[in-house]
Amino acid sequence: MKKVCEFLNCKEEGVYPAPRSREDITTYKYYCIEHIRDFNKSWNFFEGLTDEQFENEIRKSTTWDRPSWKFGTSNYNKKINDPFNFLSDKKDEKVSKKKVNYKLLSSWKLLELNPTADIEQVKKQYKSLAKKWHPDKNLKLKDSDMFVKITNAYKLIIKSFKSPSVDIS
Ligand SMILES: [Zn+2]
Structure with a gap:
């Protein structure tokens, strides 16, 4: 039916x-x-959230086991493109350090931050970019891709703060 x-x-x-x-x-x-x-x-997914709730949502959203942000489009529920397996902890050791460093540097660039920024600055910048690029406000597919990109970049940078093996040199 x-x-x-x-x-x-x-x-x-x-x-x-x-x-x-x-x-x-x-x-x-x-x-x-x-x-x-x-x-x-x-x-508006982020409306009315406290900073702490916002960060919890980001943490949840970056596990990617939830549907895409943009509903009713061709990318709905499509697996997030993750060619270097950055989001899979198990496969981390297979990623060459060179690729990680390159990707990490471009992540900093994408968030428009200097790699010397601290974790609080990163969070703050991500929050502002996430609001700017959130597909709620940018219904064109191109912009929703941007949201995914900055979220991936944010996740990688946060990870680099916590894992000394991912250095940025
Ligand atoms: Zn209807």
Whole structure:
């Protein structure tokens, strides 16, 4: 049986999944194309979060076991592109140091920071960039890719603070 769009009184087919709430993003309601657009516009994941909650959300989001930020598009639920396996701890040792260093340096560049910045500066900068590039505000696919890029960069930099084996020289 086909799903019907869950927007009040809408009779269109519900094709596009959207998370029920910020607390429960693993179950979905379904909308038609028109109403998933409304949903994307009104969904502000970070709204009303304290700094601590924000960081917890970022930590959760960077495990990538949750759906893509942009709902109802072709990249929905697609596995995050991670050619160097930076997000997989098990495969870390297989990544050559050279590649790590290059990637880490470009991550600093992407966050528009000098590698001498401390962890608090990194968090602050990421927070501001995440808000700027969050797909809620940038409905073009290109911009949502930017959000993924800065999030990956942020995660790698944070990791480099915690793991001395990833140096930036
Ligand atoms: Zn609808």
